[in-house]
Amino acid sequence: MTVNGLPAAGTPPLVTQDSSSLLARYYHLVAEAASRYEPSATGGDFEPSMRLPELDAKLAEFLSPATAGLHDLGEYRGLPLRLLDLRQNPHTQTTKTFASLIIVARAVRYIQETGRPLVLFSPSSGNKAVALRDAVARALTSGLVQQEQLRVVTLTPAQTTGKLRRSVLSEDPELRALNPVFVLNDAPPEAVKQVGQEFKRLHADSGNDQFQLWHSLRLENYRAADIVRACFDYEFGQAGHTDVRTVHAHAVSSAFGLLGYASGIEMLKERGHQVADPSFLLVQHLATCDMVLHTLNGSFDRGNVPEYVKLPDGAWVQDASAHFPQRTWSPWETLEHTFYTHEPPTAPEMSGLISANGGKGVVVSLLECMERYAECRELLQKSSVTLPEDPRRLTEWSLVMAVTGVLNAIDRGLLPDADGVTIHASGTYGMDDYAPLPNEWINYVDNAGHILDTVLNKAGS
Template sequence: MSLDGQIFATKIRTTDSDSLITRYYRGVWEASRHLTPAASASFAPEFSYPKLTDAWEEYFAVAGASLSPLGSYSGCDMVLLDLMKNPGTRTTKTTASLLMVARAVQHIKRTGESILLFTPSSGNKAIALRDAVARALELKLTTPDKLRIVTLTPAATLYKFRRNILTESDGLRFLNPILVYPGPDAGDVKRIGKAFAEAAAANTSERVWYSLDIANYKVADACRAFYEHEFGDVRSGHRLLHAHAVSSAYGLLGYQHGINTMSALGISHPQPGYLLIQHLATSDMVRHYLKEKTGAEPQLNWKLNNAEDIYEQRDSLHFPQATWSVQENLEPTFYTHNPPTAPEMTSLISKHGGSAVVVSLLECLQRYGTVRHHFNRSDRPLPADPRQLAEWSLVMGLTGVLNSVDRGLARGFEGVILHGSGMYFAEPGQTPDRSQVTEVRSPEDIAKAVL
């Protein structure tokens, strides 16, 4: 074993478990060491985790990962970093949610206080936290009176939720409600949710944990870098581009935190570049990067092609060349406007290389056959009929990669690692019905449903 390998095994890797958390439990502690909850947060448990036992290892078991080759495109080798192994969530948010609930349980055991975990979300964070709480209750790591989870999501993304003990038990459903917001602007769930959380902190004996602080996710996403270091192609001088379909780029920022954590321990890991992929409805991170790069907001001269009833532009290679709508909401998972993470991500791209690109539904459909061909090489095959997809983030991601290669935006990189966000199919039988959710429109509505 090389010196780096010895240091890695000693400082980062804990066991040979298939779970990212259990395998890199030492790394989780190291990644947590210099993080503190956001100063604005009224409450957040400290970054302290339970001692690994059989029960905790079973709880963490669903935080799996794999690196699946997707083949080559125009001489660029592509690999999927698959963090969607948990069948109860199918999202990368599983790892962070398991660690957050573990921290909550530690706080409860240390203080005796009860915690109300609250998150507004487009869907993925919400279902992952609900799954983590359900797992903790099923394994008797805590009790329903001490820990509960309340989620607020746009009504349009209810299809992502899955039935579990929190929906099927009347008592647990009452304590752990699924709240949905029917308003026209999905991003309002954050505004309404934050107002509720601030008011609730003074009106309940429970500790209210408003869980959107990026530090909660950076720790978990650092495990992406640990996993790549152990199992990926990390040859010196072999430049990789890490691509991700994003709303706020928590995953890529957490991955960089993992690289920084290893560097602080003397573990050398090649620094990749980054490729941000977004859609037209929320392209703020791409626009921030381009404005910092050029000094001006990107100006697009969309022209209607009457023969095909589509809009086209050739002013920027970073935006769709064709779309049915110039404000298209391709994937409601990505709903954040003006994310505070944009400057940090722009800085990383400027420093380490990479780019940013926006894709349209039309481009995704035009590329679908090619995208499906590449994903069928992995253990994430796509359906022949794209109408069966209930989330487009994977297709968006690979479409953005292919467009970037074709347009010369990925020059200087020998390969691409695509971070998978989530993969859902339309499965009505597994989705909670409307009688199991509560519709809310204001902070006061949330308070009535929760307190």
């Protein structure tokens, strides 16, 4: 309950410790959120408990990269724009840092309690793989676990090989062998999920008991960490202004981040805080616009994508829907390879939130992003984010997609009831921001059996 708009006496404090790390700052709330998503004992697949380690100085240092920033970008057509920068960890430059640190913290507790080695396995479009590898490297360098106790194995599609980075895990030959990076040859990006499931099955059938394998794909592994977005927005941003309708914009594949934000808002309400119900703007690309389709039509039927007509100059155009690109170089375009999920199971929940609290979906094209690139760059100069002057050097387009989607939505009158827009900066980086993983340190594979052979060979060496 609340008294005069403030939490009642006895309400647990929001802030666990005064820290720039959001995970350490709101640690008790993150731990409480995690406890609500304990995996089912009848699920069949191994997953460690959602319980987190006790927060001490060593763990707080481990969590230190999970910082964020809020920046006013000025107004566009009279609507205030704000940036929630969640990609401040220089070793990942994406919001995947938050969930990856919590996943690894859970793995650390499991290892400490059982003494059993654990191998994290993650199929990924690229960013999650980079973030998990960074989190495991931090756990090793901070002394939370030893290199034989915690390992990470990742599988990414060939289309996103350029996103893979050098790190502590790649520089040392022993760590490189213990923590292999696999790339799937000659397959669509989403195939990494199917091959990942097959690898998990093959491992179970192998009878190997040298380590526990954790296939960390469950949504709740991410939702618990992403509640800190709402806590930070409440403490420093707009979430506490119940008289203001703020739209939260995000370039999404499955919208894990926005669902985490929504869960955080509900937890704040439970604790007696007065918070605003957020509206959402989902931004996607044409190759996988499934969440926008579901929001608009209640289904994933691609028959609801407007029909495009090709012009003599090669561009495709349509004017039937304000929610889709007016101009594109291809009606089937893959703008950013990190967004590859078809028919995400999170769509009904996200569509329900938008139906209840307001919001929209908008699809953007590379042509639109290029046409607005200078405008995006100018807006973001008011924040901590720097885009390369030459867009050809940009290798992660999530944030440019989000900003372009917001500007297009405002231009097309899709946000008539908004008092402002908070853009979630979930990821952006260019060629000059990191050292790519050398090709000779990548394991190219065609099937799950190749992955199992490599992982078990190292485990037995």
